[in-house]
Amino acid sequence: MIGFIENSGGGNDTPNVDRPKGYLVDLIESIFKQGGYLQTEMQLDHRPEQAAMALSVASSLESDQPLLFEAGTGVGKSLAYLVPGIIHSINSERPFIISSHTISLQEQIREKDLKICRxxxxxxPELRxxxxxxxxxMVGKGNxxxxxxxxxxxxxxxxxxQAELFKNDEKADLVRIATWSATTKNGVIQELSPAPLPDVWDAVNADSSTCSRKNCDPATCFYQRARKQLLSANCVIVNHSLLFSLINAGMQPEGDVRGILLADDFVVLDEAHRIPAIATDHFxxxxxxxxxxxxxxxIYNQRTNRGSLRRHGQAWxxxxxxxAIDAAHEFFSYLGDTFLLKKPIQRIHKPDFCDNILTGPLKEVAERLGALIQKSDDERAQDELRDHRRRILSYRDAINGFITFAEEDHVQWLERGGKKGQIITLRSAPLDVAPYLxxxxxxxxxxxxxxxxxxxxGNHMHAFQETVGGQVAETEIVYSPFNYIR
Ligand code: SF4
Structure with a gap:
């Protein structure tokens, strides 16, 4: 589920030595203090608030303790965490994860702040x-x-x-993707313009159980190349949404291995005021x-006579x-007509609020797919069917859990959306995201x-601490250095 777009910089050939406790804090002091390297070598203004933040971050990283730090506008907080983070990553040989909410902040970090650090x-000389x-x-594997x-x-x-598998416009799009893939450096969808047709990208993206790597050439696999580079990076930039979807998908280091996303990592979450909402959404x-x-x-579309079972399945x-398609239509129409006629959102308070007419047919589809996987001796077909089965089972479990209120600490609701209001969605979210965080x-x-x-x-962070379950964290506030009155 992970990958990365860009790698920069060479290696770090200097052997690491054990450094005394407080080494990082002292080094950061020499960089950020009045008359420090940032001022003398980079001609950047000395900002006492930025220096205070950099020292607190350094201390938190050295002691592996959590920290909540509010820094007003103009403090220059990215440098205040990037400089200690990079130094600590190289000294300790641990990955440094930087997560943000907006693309604009990611771009600022990549295009400006990391260049200043370098x-x-x-x-x-002392920092060379x-x-x-x-x-x-880091971007999702499906990219x-x-x-x-x-x-x-x-x-x-x-x-x-197999000509019926792709319509003419889809065939043309496939050829366009093939031409692009021969020259693209990173092979990510964001670099392909205009964006590919969704069904075509579904058929060619890397997020598939067909991805076993054993039959693939690592030299031509964008994902494998990216993964390798990702695992050797000092700073990994990710967005909150991907970070929490990976965490929710069980991608955290296992057993006693410490780390939030990668083994032995340490993390800075910028734009952290967005975390409660984003984490709630993902849990x-x-x-x-x-x-x-x-x-x-x-899997199979009777109207167009297309889909995987057109090739791999029997009529039954x-x-x-x-x-199952008919059952899904009936199920969601019932929910829309019963609960969402007058308003687009309806909270559901009790389990078994509707007949569960859908999970049976979904289970039947999963069983058919399972039997076909067993029977098939075509590895490609097996992988394709396995992908479908995994997706159908995850929908079956989610719908079942929703109807039975399997997650007691969650609030559940139905939503009507889409351009014409025709999409019905089952949603649930933890009532309190603090235990999860x-x-x-x-x-x-x-x-x-x-x-x-x-x-x-304005004075303290008790409310935010409680919301994110971060009572154990140190808290600190520095105000904006801007003189707003002037
Ligand atoms: S080329 Fe192979 S290893 Fe790479 S994404 Fe595709 S299936 Fe996976």
Whole structure:
């Protein structure tokens, strides 16, 4: 589920030595103090608030303790965490994760702040060993083009037997993707303009259980290249949404290994005021009528006579899918007509609020797929069917859990959305996200620094601490250096 777009910098060849406790804090002091390296070598203004933050971050990283730090506008907080973070990463050989909410902050970090860090480290002899730090931007696996799946899709599109798999505009899009993939450096969807057709990208992206790597050439696999570079990066930039979706998908280090996203990492979460909302969203359920219908029709669509079971299934297998599509239509229509006629959102208070007519047909589809996987001796077909089965089972479990109120500490509701209001979505979210964040962020045995310009009520952070379950964290506030009156 992970990958990265860009790698920069060389290696760090200087062997690491044990450093005395307080080494990082002392070094950061020499960089950020009045007359320090930032001022003398980079001609940057000395900002006492920035220096205070950098020292607190350094202390938190050295002691692996959590920190909530509010820094008013103009403090220059990115440098205040990047400089100690990079130095600590290289000294301790641990990955430094930087998570933000907005793309604009990610761009500022990549295009401006990391360049300042590199220049600073390169200019100052005492800091030179940190100048070769490596960075990576982590994006979801589904953002990568898979060269193996693309090759297979092209073969299918050209074969007379499989010609029905892709419509003409989809075939043209496949050819366009193939041309692009021959020259793109990173193979990520964000670099392909205009964006590919969704069904075509579904067929060629790397987020598939077909990805076993054993039959693939690592030299031509964008994802494998990215993964390798990611694992050797000092600074990994990610966004909150991907970070929490990976955490919720069980991608945290296992057993006693510390770390929030990667083994032995330490993390700074910028724009941290957005974390409660984003984490709440990711620790809940999200199943829409559109997604279920689409997943089933990719398996078999009776109207167009397309889908995986057109090739791999019998008539009775296809009928099971058609039956599930009808059941899904009936199920979601009932919810829309019963609960969402007058308002677009309706909270659900009790379990068994509707007949569970959908999970049976979904289970039947999963069983058919399971039987076909067993029978097939075509590895590609097996992988494709396994992908479908995994998705259908996850919908079945989520819908079942929603109807039975399986997660007692969650609030549940139905939503009507889409351009014409035709999409019905089952949603749930934890009533209190604090226990989840406590477990997945603050109790991972590593430093987690949460920062933003707005975490407090002006004086203290009790409310935010409670919301995120960060009572164990140190808190600190520095105000904006700007003179607003003038
Ligand atoms: S390892 Fe193979 S299947 Fe997986 S993304 Fe790379 S090329 Fe595709």
């Amino acid at each position: 220049k600073l480290f390169t200019k100052v 060993r940190y100048g070769a730090f490596k960075t990576a931007l 990568y083009c898979c060269s193996t799946r693309l090759g297979n899709a092209l073969k299918d599109a050209q074969s007379s037997k 809940g359920t999200h199943v829409s009528s559109f997604a279920v219908d689409r997943a089933l029709k990719r 297998d296809q009928d099971a899918v058609t039956n 406590r477990k997945h962020v603050f109790q991972r045995g590593t430093a987690a620094v949460l920062t933003s310009a707005t975490l407090s009520d």
